Amino acid sequence: MAANATDDRKNSAIPDIEALAHPTLDERGRQRFCSALRRFAIQDMPEAVRRDFEQRVKPAGEARGTQFDTARAIEHALEDEPIYQLYSSLRYNAQEMCFLSVQDEVERVLPDMIDVARDAAERNPAGGSLRLDPELEIPRYLDALDVHLTPGCFHNEWVADDVAQGAVVSLGARVFTASMSHRSWGGAARVMSRWIRHAYPDFQPQRMLDLGTSSGKNLLPYLEVFPDVEAHGVDIGAPLLRYGHALAEHQGAPIHFSQQNAEAMDFPDGHFDMIVSSFFFHEIPVKATRNALRECRRLLRPGGLMVHLELPATHLVDAWEDFFWNWDTEHNNEPFYTAFRAQDPIELMAEAGFTADRSFAHILPDLGAYPDRRDAFAWDEPGRPRHGKGGWYVFGSSLAE
């Protein structure tokens, strides 16, 4: 009997680590409130701030000779205005509350989550793997603050084999995006993989890498489009990787997760024919971006393709949009936003060894907003959506055979 029970366990599927968390009715209510508050703060309220700026603040400033052709000029004019201060404090608190709203449910089931992750790491029934490096030095740009107000950031651990930050980041992000229009969870990778299939119909990647993969939710959709690809994800945070590995093994997805700094990875030259990332570069200093892109060049084999989903570069948007994006630099513990966005991605890629004529930076149609559209938008195309509002900004390059 005991032997059978052991065999059953050995052969059983990995339970869904995410389904272990059960918010109470009160917690669920709070989470719904946080989702709605964040949507209001980030989608609806900026429109009211903009109207007030256009109708009142700007004309008054222009009458005094001020020009509003930069994000800094707009910010300077608005920072003492009550409507901007209300918007800014709502946006800050909504962001923080989304992550705080899932902490209790995670804490209650943490030992069970850790058991599931340990089981997945021991057995790898889907054929993936988890490689951690307890000696890996966490760069100061992540260690010095809780990035985008996620309590505990990405890498902190409090108990052996901790997965708490994986759960908080993953479940918190669900609250965070729950009521946002034009997008669905895992949407970024769905959009990118669908576009790659459409734009490069003969491209059949054998081995792919996702930089800053977190728990791999924006890596999994690539396996739907390229079922035979050998998928690798690197991240600095062990709790994210343990959690993501358990999720992938539960889903039967053979993903190889490793704890590495994307600035210097241990894969051999030319190891991958597809390298992707989403929401990664704006969180690291420009120097680290340069290092990571050099690593992409080293790791990409001839004929390979690289695509990164990011925040649109300053020179591609107007002053108001620039101002909107740069809010995070000072208020959301993402101090590299403005400096990253000030770079021309084509130049950054050229510095890393990619040729400008094979490089691109454009907006891809979101599946939710444009289910039938497959081509990237031209910058001057009438009705082109903004990043995050029906479209996603990507930059990338490819190598000749």
Ligand SMILES: C[S@@+](CC[C@H](N)C(=O)[O-])C[C@H]1O[C@@H](n2cnc3c(N)ncnc32)[C@H](O)[C@@H]1O
């Ligand atoms: C905003 S998250 C994006 C996560 C995921 N790509 C997504 O689309 O949801 C950025 C991730 O990059 C990771 N990260 C930051 N700096 C890194 C570095 N130097 N090397 C590897 N991962 C890093 C963080 O731990 C975090 O999980």
